[in-house]
Amino acid sequence: xxxxxxxxxxxxxxxxxxxxxxxxxxxxxxxxxxxxxxxxxxxxxxxxxxxxxxxxxxxxxxxxxxxxxxxxxxxxxxxxxxxxxxxxxxxxxxxxxxxxxxxxxxxxxxxxxxxxx
Amino acid sequence: xxxxxxxxxxxxxxxxxxxxxxxxxxxxxxxxxxxxxxxxxxxxxxxxxxxxxxxxxxxxxxxxxxxxxxxxxxxxxxxxxxxxxxxxxxxxxxxxxxxxxxxxxxxxxxxxxxxxx
Numbered sequence: 054x055x056x057x058x059x060x061x062x063x064x065x066x067x068x069x070x071x072x073x074x075x076x077x078x079x080x081x082x083x084x085x086x087x088x089x090x091x092x093x094x095x096x097x098x099x100x101x102x103x104x105x106x107x108x109x110x111x112x113x114x115x116x117x118x119x120x121x122x123x124x125x126x127x128x129x130x131x132x133x134x135x136x137x138x139x140x141x142x143x144x145x146x147x148x149x150x151x152x153x154x155x156x157x158x159x160x161x162x163x164x165x166x167x168x169x170x
Numbered sequence: 171x172x173x174x175x176x177x178x179x180x181x182x183x184x185x186x187x188x189x190x191x192x193x194x195x196x197x198x199x200x201x202x203x204x205x206x207x208x209x210x211x212x213x214x215x216x217x218x219x220x221x222x223x224x225x226x227x228x229x230x231x232x233x234x235x236x237x238x239x240x241x242x243x244x245x246x247x248x249x250x251x252x253x254x255x256x257x258x259x260x261x262x263x264x265x266x267x268x269x270x271x272x273x274x275x276x277x278x279x280x281x282x283x284x285x286x287x
Contacts, residue, residue, distance in 0.1 A: 084273060086275075095277060095278075095279050095280070096261065096277040098274055098275065098276075101274065109274065142213060144215060146215075148273060150273070157203065157265060157273040158205065158217055158220055159205075159217070159273070159275060160217060161207075161214065161215035161216075161217075162214075163213065163214050164213055164214065164215075166213070
């Protein structure tokens, strides 16, 4: 089975530009998570969805960040306008409550390395 | 207070030796889950092992085992017979609350493990 797929793997952009990160969760998983990883703050949960519905977006840093999940197999995280402090690795992860022995284990995508100049 | 504490920023171990990575957690929930992830230099987050709070036996997965001491609120990862490929950052994480209830994970700051010849 394919794991979580993220695109692009690397993104370099200039301050003020719009950035869109994409994620395809593992088929059958009904939870999707967006994390950000930086040296200063470690791994932070930004937002998560259950059955395509946002459940908790309290980790979204500010209004410049938005996330959508239009269907069970696709989610986007958008930053508009981007700033240099948004430079980080952004991970998408998915899970399912019905995983038997590994209930609710989150499986991560390879991440998107974002650099905002 | 930190929910997940990893007090060892860096560890060294000789190849073929065993190593223990420490993790303590803080929660008032009776039902919770503890996870360990590995992040090699390539950046992906790899799930290693899971321990549920009601599991009576320590979890094991190949060379990985989780030393779960509930009263001490510790969930240390033990890697036996270390290999060079084990060199990576290791994160401890906790899910609070019962399974199926919105499985947010809180991550520790990580331990960088270096396996030496």
